Amino acid sequence: MDMLELIPGLLQRNDSKIVMLVADGLGGLPQQPGGKTELETARTPNLDELARRGICGLSIPVKPGITPGSGPGHLGLFGYDPLKYLIGRGALEATGIGFELQGNDVAARANFCTLDAEGKISDRRAGRIATEESAPLARKLRAVKIPGVEIFVEPVKEHRFVVVFRAAGLGDKVHDTDPQETGVPPLAPKAHDAASQQTANIAAEFVDQATKLLAGEKKANGLTLRGFAAKPALPSYEQVYGLKAAAIAVYPMYKGLARLVGMDLVGQAQTLGDQVDMLHANYAKYDFFFLHFKYTDSTGEDGNFDAKVKRIEELDAVIPKITELKPSVLIVTGDHSTPSMLKAHSWHGVPTVLAAEHCRTDACQRFGEADCVLGGLGQFEAKYLMSLALANAGRLGKYGA
Amino acid sequence: MDMLELIPGLLQRNDSKIVMLVADGLGGLPQQPGGKTELETARTPNLDELARRGICGLSIPVKPGITPGSGPGHLGLFGYDPLKYLIGRGALEATGIGFELQGNDVAARANFCTLDAEGKISDRRAGRIATEESAPLARKLRAVKIPGVEIFVEPVKEHRFVVVFRAAGLGDKVHDTDPQETGVPPLAPKAHDAASQQTANIAAEFVDQATKLLAGEKKANGLTLRGFAAKPALPSYEQVYGLKAAAIAVYPMYKGLARLVGMDLVGQAQTLGDQVDMLHANYAKYDFFFLHFKYTDSTGEDGNFDAKVKRIEELDAVIPKITELKPSVLIVTGDHSTPSMLKAHSWHGVPTVLAAEHCRTDACQRFGEADCVLGGLGQFEAKYLMSLALANAGRLGKYGA
Numbered sequence: 026m027d028m029l030e031l032i033p034g035l036l037q038r039n040d041s042k043i044v045m046l047v048a049d050g051l052g053g054l055p056q057q058p059g060g061k062t063e064l065e066t067a068r069t070p071n072l073d074e075l076a077r078r079g080i081c082g083l084s085i086p087v088k089p090g091i092t093p094g095s096g097p098g099h100l101g102l103f104g105y106d107p108l109k110y111l112i113g114r115g116a117l118e119a120t121g122i123g124f125e126l127q128g129n130d131v132a133a134r135a136n137f138c139t140l141d142a143e144g145k146i147s148d149r150r151a152g153r154i155a156t157e158e159s160a161p162l163a164r165k166l167r168a169v170k171i172p173g174v175e176i177f178v179e180p181v182k183e184h185r186f187v188v189v190f191r192a193a194g195l196g197d198k199v200h201d202t203d204p205q206e207t208g209v210p211p212l213a214p215k216a217h218d219a220a221s222q223q224t225a226n227i228a229a230e231f232v233d234q235a236t237k238l239l240a241g242e243k244k245a246n247g248l249t250l251r252g253f254a255a256k257p258a259l260p261s262y263e264q265v266y267g268l269k270a271a272a273i274a275v276y277p278m279y280k281g282l283a284r285l286v287g288m289d290l291v292g293q294a295q296t297l298g299d300q301v302d303m304l305h306a307n308y309a310k311y312d313f314f315f316l317h318f319k320y321t322d323s324t325g326e327d328g329n330f331d332a333k334v335k336r337i338e339e340l341d342a343v344i345p346k347i348t349e350l351k352p353s354v355l356i357v358t359g360d361h362s363t364p365s366m367l368k369a370h371s372w373h374g375v376p377t378v379l380a381a382e383h384c385r386t387d388a389c390q391r392f393g394e395a396d397c398v399l400g401g402l403g404q405f406e407a408k409y410l411m412s413l414a415l416a417n418a419g420r421l422g423k424y425g426a
Numbered sequence: 427m428d429m430l431e432l433i434p435g436l437l438q439r440n441d442s443k444i445v446m447l448v449a450d451g452l453g454g455l456p457q458q459p460g461g462k463t464e465l466e467t468a469r470t471p472n473l474d475e476l477a478r479r480g481i482c483g484l485s486i487p488v489k490p491g492i493t494p495g496s497g498p499g500h501l502g503l504f505g506y507d508p509l510k511y512l513i514g515r516g517a518l519e520a521t522g523i524g525f526e527l528q529g530n531d532v533a534a535r536a537n538f539c540t541l542d543a544e545g546k547i548s549d550r551r552a553g554r555i556a557t558e559e560s561a562p563l564a565r566k567l568r569a570v571k572i573p574g575v576e577i578f579v580e581p582v583k584e585h586r587f588v589v590v591f592r593a594a595g596l597g598d599k600v601h602d603t604d605p606q607e608t609g610v611p612p613l614a615p616k617a618h619d620a621a622s623q624q625t626a627n628i629a630a631e632f633v634d635q636a637t638k639l640l641a642g643e644k645k646a647n648g649l650t651l652r653g654f655a656a657k658p659a660l661p662s663y664e665q666v667y668g669l670k671a672a673a674i675a676v677y678p679m680y681k682g683l684a685r686l687v688g689m690d691l692v693g694q695a696q697t698l699g700d701q702v703d704m705l706h707a708n709y710a711k712y713d714f715f716f717l718h719f720k721y722t723d724s725t726g727e728d729g730n731f732d733a734k735v736k737r738i739e740e741l742d743a744v745i746p747k748i749t750e751l752k753p754s755v756l757i758v759t760g761d762h763s764t765p766s767m768l769k770a771h772s773w774h775g776v777p778t779v780l781a782a783e784h785c786r787t788d789a790c791q792r793f794g795e796a797d798c799v800l801g802g803l804g805q806f807e808a809k810y811l812m813s814l815a816l817a818n819a820g821r822l823g824k825y826g827a
Contacts, residue, residue, distance in 0.1 A: 054786055089810035090813030090826050093823065093826055095826075097825055111826075239553055369824075373786050374786075398804070404806075
């Protein structure tokens with residue numbers, strides 16, 4: 026039995042509040058063997074205080090050795106087994122730009138490409154055309170009309186944009202039209218199953234009309250479609266946890282992921298300070314709050330150890346404004362590690378602290394990798410964090426008599 | 427989704443080298459409560475140095491409390507879930523004597539037995555006949571001829587031998603012919619499914635001819651067949667990990683297990699020194715090296731604590747000749763524990779160290795059970811060791827965007 030099947034039958038309601046603060050890419054590595062990680066280097070008196078009164082551990086985002094993207098990383102933290110619940114590429118791309126997918130949508134990632142006189146691809150990325158040039162072209166494609174289908178075209182960056190087809194009964198099992206090589210024309214959209222034939226037909230008509238609209242362009246006179254995907258079927262936080270949940274995030278990707286599990290988007294925060302203000306303003310209205318802090322990841326991706334340290338200290342500084350609300354359960358964790366030494370997401374366990382009245386405190390004195398590996402939560406798969414949160418919030422009854 | 431389904435889609439190739447040194451039955455127990463295990467007693471400066479710069483943990487071969495045989499023990503280390511991928515008894519016995527099974531083979535473990543004048547079994551093990559007597563008898567059975575079937579008969583030890591039938595389309599769902607009691611005749615081979623009827627017929631004919639060939643014998647004038655099994659369908663290291671893999675082992679069983687996952691057998695090593703020489707000689711040709719050291723297990727099985735300590739020190743002494751190759755990832759582990767106090771395989775976690783540039787070193791100072799239980803790898807199922815190895819070798823890309 027999956028946790029999401031087990032939990033609904035055990036739920037008991039109460040007035041507890043759960044706050045999950047996700048510092049993206051939180052975990053790290055030392056700059057030299059035996060040194061300290063970014064988190065261990067940072068001065069974090071407030072997180073250390075949490076570590077002392079809470080219970081610590083290392084979260085394994087997916088499975089040992091597996092490095093997750095943001096989608097699986099967050100699904101795990103939200104309690105959805107990231108190997109069972111998949112978000113298709115097109116759906117994730119749409120989510121990442123803040124496009125809220127509906128149940129009748131099929132989204133695809135689109136690339137502008139350059140076609141030669143014979144219609145063969147000469148550049149699969151249209152010379153990595155600048156966003157300022159490509160965005161108006163993407164919007165121009167909104168002129169495509171197909172009867173019975175609502176079509177959305179949204180610019181992303183450089184040669185990339187998103188296309189969403191909205192109509193009843195569209196399957197998403199359609200092959201990519203990108204042949205992955207030059208010197209050949211784009212492939213025709215091909216359906217894998219009967220339900221997707223209509224989608225393939227719509228996609229073909231879209232490409233046809235769009236190519237005509239792009240005819241005069243030098244670089245971006247063609248397009249390919251990849252990663253066709255419907256909105257993933259994720260049960261909501263309300264359904265599986267009985268939680269009215271709010272997401273307080275700055276970036277569209279994380280707002281989008283939260284919407285996929287049915288969280289309400291709260292406020293228009295631009296800074297961590299704003300986010301904590303929103304938490305205060307909405308505290309009475311929700312049971313669960315997801316706060317997302319991006320910069321521990323982006324500084325790690327930049328390979329900037331010192332900047333990541335500073336961002337962690339910035340995070341630490343807002344902790345008192347959260348703890349003054351006295352949430353029943355406060356969790357600080359990350360969706361994966363992003364060591365600045367690797368300039369990328371990694372597989373390493375993610376420092377995690379859960380503070381709650383009955384959490385059974387461990388011996389951890391500092392919030393850092395070396396302490397967390399010896400913590401009371403041990404090394405646990407991220408997908409178990411929500412059941413621990415619910416238990417500590419007094420929201421889970423007994424399993425079996 | 428199984429790890430072997432997940433990993434192939436994430437692979438990225440590079441020139442890294444992974445060395446996995448398996449000390450069979452490595453884990454142990456102290457001679458009295460509070461004492462030191464064999465590994466903790468041994469003087470192991472080189473393994474300790476690895477523990478200091480690597481990341482340690484305890485490997486759980488199958489699941490907590492489960493003691494594995496050599497087959498599941500190694501399958502786990504090789505990354506094949508030992509509860510999902512099974513090696514039938516007959517196939518393991520054939521593998522153990524160095525018989526390389528083909529796709530069309532069905533192998534069975536055979537026992538010589540003693541039949542009375544009425545054809546009833548009077549001794550199920552033919553008086554535990556000595557190998558010197560039984561081996562020529564087994565070879566005598568090679569005279570059995572069945573049209574359309576290639577038959578192999580290989581001596582094992584005392585009353586035990588192996589029979590392999592090779593023909594297209596043979597099922598392996600055939601009941602044992604050993605009735606597990608005396609005073610009754612051997613059972614006729616009985617098929618569980620249609621595909622195995624031909625196998626049952628062949629087995630019956632084999633038993634018939636063999637019994638005639640043994641007619642004059644006093645002890646071994648009959649035989650029983652058990653554990654009918656085809657070659658297990660294991661995807662290869664190349665298929666699932668993209669690794670060109672070499673096995674450098676001394677004993678047939680471990681060579682055979684490595685062959686089942688598609689490793690090349692390299693060299694004819696007789697000693698650990700030979701094995702390390704082979705590693706050097708073949709280092710450029712492969713991505714992955716499995717080195718197997720038997721004597722930590724056999725001394726444990728003998729109940730000889732001091733001998734096991736010595737064997738561990740022998741193992742420690744070759745570590746510098748491995749580390750001088752600077753493998754990207756070096757793992758030292760075991761397929762299970764064999765505490766000399768128990769004179770047998772056991773369920774206890776197996777000390778494991780993984781050394782690699784970005785392994786996130788832990789606080790372990792000594793390679794031993796007490797340190798490893800607090801190590802950064804935690805207690806992990808052996809089946810995750812390969813994904814950790816690949817990640818540390820930079821061979822695994824991101825899961826999801």
